[in-house]
């Protein structure tokens with residue numbers, strides 16, 4: 001399986017006709033309505049769209065954190081729906097890295113212990129050179145012994161990023177990773193995500209509302225009402241902003 005997903009440009013994650021309905025009866029909300037998309041090794045994808053368009057739900061389904069109502073989510077050729085709880089936990093730990101807006105660090109552990117946590121949970125030996133490189137790119141060398149409460153928001157998010165990539169997962173999913181950060185910390189996090197895809201060959205999937213953040217990606221998928229409505233390769237902040245304005249105009253006219 002590692003060989004299959006190790007080739008540059010290989011599809012490492014895929015949404016196939018993904019549908020998700022939250023709730024039931026009169027309270028049912030269609031969050032995803034048949035989303036199909038492929039995510040390749042070395043490709044950084046930003047997911048954008050209005051509030052409630054299904055961005056987080058798509059990320060959660062692809063990361064095995066939510067179960068689709070129809071269609072399938074695949075990572076490394078494995079249909080997540082075919083796995084039992086233990087299989088899903090192992091796949092998430094080994095193949096998927098997560099970065100959330102809320103950091104989700106363990107408060108009693110130091111930065112170094114938080115970064116190495118996925119390896120210790122998987123009983124894997126750290127690759128020292130790799131860990132050092134991640135820590136260097138994140139600029140965390142002098143903060144490793146600090147606990148989360150002793151770190152700034154930007155530093156905490158960089159620890160969360162380092163933790164997400166320390167196992168060299170096939171895919172890194174980031175849900176508004178810069179939403180709570182000042183622009184300098186945000187730029188650092190985005191630079192790491194870009195390096196993950198360009199230098200280290202991971203597929204990176206990031207939800208953002210910020211055109212400047214999306215400009216770090218190789219392409220943007222635009223969602224509306226639970227569907228992929230457009231895709232933009234080689235985005236710039238201006239081209240993304242322009243596209244978003246046209247969506248707004250279309251909605252007003254429609």
Ligand SMILES: Nc1ncnc2c1ncn2[C@@H]1O[C@H](COP(=O)(O)OP(=O)(O)OP(=O)(O)O)[C@@H](O)[C@H]1O
Nearest residue numbers: 022023029030031050051052053054055056057058
């Ligand atoms: N657990 C849930 N129960 C019920 N409805 C939900 C649940 N999670 C999401 N939804 C609904 O599904 C739709 C899609 O939500 P989702 O969070 O995926 O959108 P989003 O594009 O990420 O939004 P935002 O940009 O505001 O974060 C929304 O209408 C939302 O209210």
